[in-house]
Amino acid sequence: MSSIEEILREVLPEVIPGEELVRKAKKAEEELRRRLDSALSNYPDIEYRFLGSYARDTWLPESLEIDVFLLFPEHYSFEELERIGIEVGKSVVDSYEMRYAAHPYVHGLVAGVEVDVVPCYRLKSPERIKSAVDRTPFHHEWLKDRIRGKENDVRLLKRFLKAGNLYGAEFKVRGFSGYLCELLVVFYGSFENLVRNATRWRREMVIDVENGKIELKKDQRSLFVVDPVDRKRNVAANLSVDNFARFVERCRLFIENPSPEFFRTASRAVDVDRLREELEGRFVYAVSFERPPIVEDNLYTQLERAERRIRKVLEDNEFQVLRSGHHAGERCYLLFETTAGEISKVKKHYGPKIESYENSMRFLRKNREYERFFEDGRYVTYRRRKLRRAEQVIEHAIATQHESMGKDLSDYIRDGSVHSGEEILSLHELLEFLTEFLGVRE
Amino acid sequence: MSSIEEILREVLPEVIPGEELVRKAKKAEEELRRRLDSALSNYPDIEYRFLGSYARDTWLPESLEIDVFLLFPEHYSFEELERIGIEVGKSVVDSYEMRYAAHPYVHGLVAGVEVDVVPCYRLKSPERIKSAVDRTPFHHEWLKDRIRGKENDVRLLKRFLKAGNLYGAEFKVRGFSGYLCELLVVFYGSFENLVRNATRWRREMVIDVENGKIELKKDQRSLFVVDPVDRKRNVAANLSVDNFARFVERCRLFIENPSPEFFRTASRAVDVDRLREELEGRFVYAVSFERPPIVEDNLYTQLERAERRIRKVLEDNEFQVLRSGHHAGERCYLLFETTAGEISKVKKHYGPKIESYENSMRFLRKNREYERFFEDGRYVTYRRRKLRRAEQVIEHAIATQHESMGKDLSDYIRDGSVHSGEEILSLHELLEFLTEFLGVRE
Ligand SMILES: Nc1ccn([C@@H]2O[C@H](COP(=O)(O)OP(=O)(O)OP(=O)(O)O)[C@@H](O)[C@H]2O)c(=O)n1
Ligand SMILES: Nc1ccn([C@@H]2O[C@H](COP(=O)(O)OP(=O)(O)OP(=O)(O)O)[C@@H](O)[C@H]2O)c(=O)n1
Ligand SMILES: Nc1ccn([C@@H]2O[C@H](COP(=O)(O)OP(=O)(O)OP(=O)(O)O)[C@@H](O)[C@H]2O)c(=O)n1
Ligand SMILES: Nc1ccn([C@@H]2O[C@H](COP(=O)(O)OP(=O)(O)OP(=O)(O)O)[C@@H](O)[C@H]2O)c(=O)n1
Ligand SMILES: [Mg+2]
Ligand SMILES: [Mg+2]
Ligand SMILES: [Mn+2]
Ligand SMILES: [Mn+2]
Ligand SMILES: [Mn+2]
Ligand SMILES: [Mn+2]
Ligand SMILES: [Mn+2]
Numbered sequence: 001m002s003s004i005e006e007i008l009r010e011v012l013p014e015v016i017p018g019e020e021l022v023r024k025a026k027k028a029e030e031e032l033r034r035r036l037d038s039a040l041s042n043y044p045d046i047e048y049r050f051l052g053s054y055a056r057d058t059w060l061p062e063s064l065e066i067d068v069f070l071l072f073p074e075h076y077s078f079e080e081l082e083r084i085g086i087e088v089g090k091s092v093v094d095s096y097e098m099r100y101a102a103h104p105y106v107h108g109l110v111a112g113v114e115v116d117v118v119p120c121y122r123l124k125s126p127e128r129i130k131s132a133v134d135r136t137p138f139h140h141e142w143l144k145d146r147i148r149g150k151e152n153d154v155r156l157l158k159r160f161l162k163a164g165n166l167y168g169a170e171f172k173v174r175g176f177s178g179y180l181c182e183l184l185v186v187f188y189g190s191f192e193n194l195v196r197n198a199t200r201w202r203r204e205m206v207i208d209v210e211n212g213k214i215e216l217k218k219d220q221r222s223l224f225v226v227d228p229v230d231r232k233r234n235v236a237a238n239l240s241v242d243n244f245a246r247f248v249e250r251c252r253l254f255i256e257n258p259s260p261e262f263f264r265t266a267s268r269a270v271d272v273d274r275l276r277e278e279l280e281g282r283f284v285y286a287v288s289f290e291r292p293p294i295v296e297d298n299l300y301t302q303l304e305r306a307e308r309r310i311r312k313v314l315e316d317n318e319f320q321v322l323r324s325g326h327h328a329g330e331r332c333y334l335l336f337e338t339t340a341g342e343i344s345k346v347k348k349h350y351g352p353k354i355e356s357y358e359n360s361m362r363f364l365r366k367n368r369e370y371e372r373f374f375e376d377g378r379y380v381t382y383r384r385r386k387l388r389r390a391e392q393v394i395e396h397a398i399a400t401q402h403e404s405m406g407k408d409l410s411d412y413i414r415d416g417s418v419h420s421g422e423e424i425l426s427l428h429e430l431l432e433f434l435t436e437f438l439g440v441r442e
Numbered sequence: 443m444s445s446i447e448e449i450l451r452e453v454l455p456e457v458i459p460g461e462e463l464v465r466k467a468k469k470a471e472e473e474l475r476r477r478l479d480s481a482l483s484n485y486p487d488i489e490y491r492f493l494g495s496y497a498r499d500t501w502l503p504e505s506l507e508i509d510v511f512l513l514f515p516e517h518y519s520f521e522e523l524e525r526i527g528i529e530v531g532k533s534v535v536d537s538y539e540m541r542y543a544a545h546p547y548v549h550g551l552v553a554g555v556e557v558d559v560v561p562c563y564r565l566k567s568p569e570r571i572k573s574a575v576d577r578t579p580f581h582h583e584w585l586k587d588r589i590r591g592k593e594n595d596v597r598l599l600k601r602f603l604k605a606g607n608l609y610g611a612e613f614k615v616r617g618f619s620g621y622l623c624e625l626l627v628v629f630y631g632s633f634e635n636l637v638r639n640a641t642r643w644r645r646e647m648v649i650d651v652e653n654g655k656i657e658l659k660k661d662q663r664s665l666f667v668v669d670p671v672d673r674k675r676n677v678a679a680n681l682s683v684d685n686f687a688r689f690v691e692r693c694r695l696f697i698e699n700p701s702p703e704f705f706r707t708a709s710r711a712v713d714v715d716r717l718r719e720e721l722e723g724r725f726v727y728a729v730s731f732e733r734p735p736i737v738e739d740n741l742y743t744q745l746e747r748a749e750r751r752i753r754k755v756l757e758d759n760e761f762q763v764l765r766s767g768h769h770a771g772e773r774c775y776l777l778f779e780t781t782a783g784e785i786s787k788v789k790k791h792y793g794p795k796i797e798s799y800e801n802s803m804r805f806l807r808k809n810r811e812y813e814r815f816f817e818d819g820r821y822v823t824y825r826r827r828k829l830r831r832a833e834q835v836i837e838h839a840i841a842t843q844h845e846s847m848g849k850d851l852s853d854y855i856r857d858g859s860v861h862s863g864e865e866i867l868s869l870h871e872l873l874e875f876l877t878e879f880l881g882v883r884e
């Protein structure tokens with residue numbers, strides 16, 4: 001077994017951008033500066049700044065991307081900021097697409113390098129921000145000197161997270177943002193020290209980066225990392241509890257058995273015969289539908305919503321749901337596994353407690369298919385169940401409740417289809433996710 | 443619709459013993475007195491007394507039975523009391539069988555009339571009783587003058603209860619004892635007044651018969667009727683919550699629509715085709731086994747115990763139990779209905795929370811059939827389920843846990859058999875109970 005130092009020395013060249021790539025980036029940066037100087041000559045009060053991982057030299061070679069922010073004085077209206085921001089953004093890149101965060105921004109290419117051009121306000125203090133992007137200049141100010149000398153630790157951490165599918169705060173991932181990575185490296189001083197300490201992380205922790213201390217707070221849902229720039233904000237707010245757990249586990253496994261594999265992305269092998277065998281004797285259902293043309297953050301929150309909704313309907317119909325999930329590729333998918341596939345044709349229908357005279361009389365006077373009885377002093381009777389199979393329940397949920405499944409998803413889900421058992425194997429792009437979903441070992 | 447008075451006038455002759463029966467009883471009583479005088483001539487300090495419903499003239503014609511108690515001075519040991527009690531009991535009846543309450547007593551016939559000869563201690567005060575039967579003389583003293591003039595109200599009440607299968611405090615019924623009936627008639631003054639008031643009964647009620655008042659007590663499981671002879675004792679202790687509810691419902695139905703049918707026992711019609719149709723698409727299981735030769739109170743408590751046990755095993759195996767029940771006829775039966783008949787081949791197996799380093803490492807190092815995952819920060823994996831069908835679970839419960847199903851029942855249950863669905867229709871003596879159990883309406 002190699003030591004941690006040896007492993008880090010081995011993978012370091014894989015996370016540091018090579019000379020050629022750095023040269024390419026520099027050339028693109030210079031070209032971009034020239035174009036910005038010219039484009040902004042009509043707007044002398046708008047300033048540009050290089051922020052994000054490129055500006056701090058904490059970017060990974062496989063994801064070179066230059067973040068440049070246009071800082072507008074406060075007297076500009078939102079509309080002006082947006083209009084001019086987009087106009088300038090488009091004018092400085094070779095080709096572009098629109099992207100959306102707090103407001104629209106331009107993503108494009110300059111000399112073959114990816115660039116984000118993001119407009120924001122230039123403020124005196126981060127307490128007065130108008131939208132989340134306005135914090136970015138403050139983040140950079142706070143970090144830029146403190147991260148110096150630790151850039152490669154940030155790179156190791158980002159890659160370590162990427163390989164575990166834990167990098168990125170977007171809804172698709174619900175993991176660690178780049179800014180969170182840098183703060184953690186500042187707090188713990190190095191990648192290795194962070195990883196050693198994270199093996200003992202607890203959800204009750206409040207990591208106060210600015211003051212270099214940790215407090216425990218009972219009844220806290222999950223980790224809180226105080227933003228040095230805005231103490232009320234949790235930089236780890238988008239980190240899901242399960243990803244928190246996966247990270248802690250990953251740190252433990254790495255510390256106990258260090259290997260370069262922790263920094264390399266492996267894709268899952270799919271064994272269709274194994275999946276077929278597994279689906280036999282389990283009750284698994286997939287909803288598949290066309291992918292709506294909306295931004296990822298919206299797509300994933302709506303997929304989560306639809307998944308929760310159908311899960312709730314299954315549970316209301318007394319199907320115990322073992323697990324549910326969602327996946328988006330060319331098409332979108334929702335997955336459900338239940339304990340049973342078909343249940344009784346009757347279900348219990350509860351009435352009032354015996355103490356309530358009026359309600360009791362109303363209950364027993366009603367014409368019923370089944371005789372009433374008591375359970376712990378409360379009236380009960382049976383009713384015929386219309387939906388006896390989990391598949392029917394899912395179809396029914398979609399037919400009657402698609403409108404509560406996310407506004408952009410609704411119509412797509414309504415036109416989707418439900419697959420059960422082996423039928424799911426025909427959904428090729430779902431099979432890698434299905435392998436994980438079923439808990440099938442490689 | 444007839445008035446309540448009209449109905450009571452109509453049924454009264456059905457609950458009052460006829461002249462001929464009273465003459466027969468009187469003759470038996472006189473014969474019994476003669477025999478007791480003679481049998482006790484060797485024991486001048488042992489006294490006999492007529493207690494119970496015969497002594498107070500509150501018995502029903504279909505259940506004439508003379509209760510005679512032998513009162514022993516306190517210096518007799520338990521063993522002497524038992525030996526002499528049985529000896530005297532046997533000597534005064536024409537034919538006998540042993541019965542068992544707090545201690546053994548003699549049940550037999552005298553001049554064609556059923557007789558209970560029960561030994562007990564003669565005490566100064568009911569606080570010093572050695573066993574429950576020692577209270578009976580005090581019960582009689584308390585009641586005998588107070589019930590005078592209300593005998594037929596007691597008879598109406600007993601018959602009203604009998605017709606609803608609510609009469610008797612024994613475990614088979616868990617209903618109203620004769621003594622409880624008399625106390626309630628004393629408290630409310632008449633059958634009609636009791637029934638009117640019981641329509642508003644609540645489980646929080648404490649009926650203080652001696653002081654003629656009712657109090658409400660929060661967090662009380664069910665009705666408490668204070669024994670005037672021993673204020674700590676709840677005379678309604680054996681009344682089940684569901685029988686409490688059935689009684690309240692019965693009173694309401696009678697008040698709202700009085701009819702002589704409330705005093706007449708009807709047996710349930712069994713429609714085998716209807717039962718067959720019902721069993722189709724529901725998941726119903728019966729355990730049947732030979733009836734062990736033990737007294738009823740022991741049999742029913744052990745049947746309840748076995749039923750609870752199997753129910754628990756079903757639930758532990760993730761079968762939701764809609765209802766369970768038991769029945770004893772020539773043979774004994776346990777009945778279970780579940781929501782599903784067959785469930786997934788996997789079940790969830792929960793591990794530690796991520797915060798527990800040592801346990802987490804032990805959990806993930808174990809060789810597993812399925813990959814681990816997280817649920818709200820806790821480890822989970824799947825395990826293969828050995829028992830996928832409810833029937834298998836019941837068979838397994840019996841095979842491995844019959845020893846916890848009642849000491850006298852254990853061996854009989856072990857040798858019993860499990861029937862599912864239509865097979866149950868071959869258990870003829872169970873079908874009336876099954877009809878009720880399934881909620882099938884007549
Ligand atoms: N939708 C977005 C994208 C970015 N930012 C801000 O822009 C900076 C750069 O974002 P991003 O490129 O996503 O992250 P980096 O820190 O640059 O990391 P990476 O190496 O992944 O590019 C972040 O500090 C963040 O505050 C933002 O506020 N909203
Ligand atoms: N949990 C309940 C259910 C019912 N009731 C009483 O029983 C009557 C009949 O209830 P139910 O059988 O549920 O029929 P409805 O509510 O009338 O119709 P449904 O439930 O089919 O919509 C109700 O009006 C109410 O007085 C009650 O008090 N508490
Ligand atoms: N196993 C028993 C049976 C009877 N008793 C006492 O004996 C009396 C008579 O009991 P029972 O014959 O069961 O009831 P009755 O009140 O006589 O009513 P019934 O008309 O049903 O005989 C009761 O008051 C009760 O206190 C008892 O203590 N233990
Ligand atoms: N609820 C649980 C279950 C397991 N563990 C940890 O995980 C290890 C493995 O547990 P498990 O998978 O349950 O296997 P065993 O308990 O060893 O065996 P079994 O449950 O099959 O009896 C345990 O030793 C314990 O350290 C835990 O902390 N909490
Ligand atoms: Mg209702
Ligand atoms: Mg265990
Ligand atoms: Mn970036
Ligand atoms: Mn960016
Ligand atoms: Mn691009
Ligand atoms: Mn009696
Ligand atoms: Mn008796």
Ligand SMILES: [Mn+2]
Nearest residue numbers: 549550556557
């Ligand atoms: Mn008899």
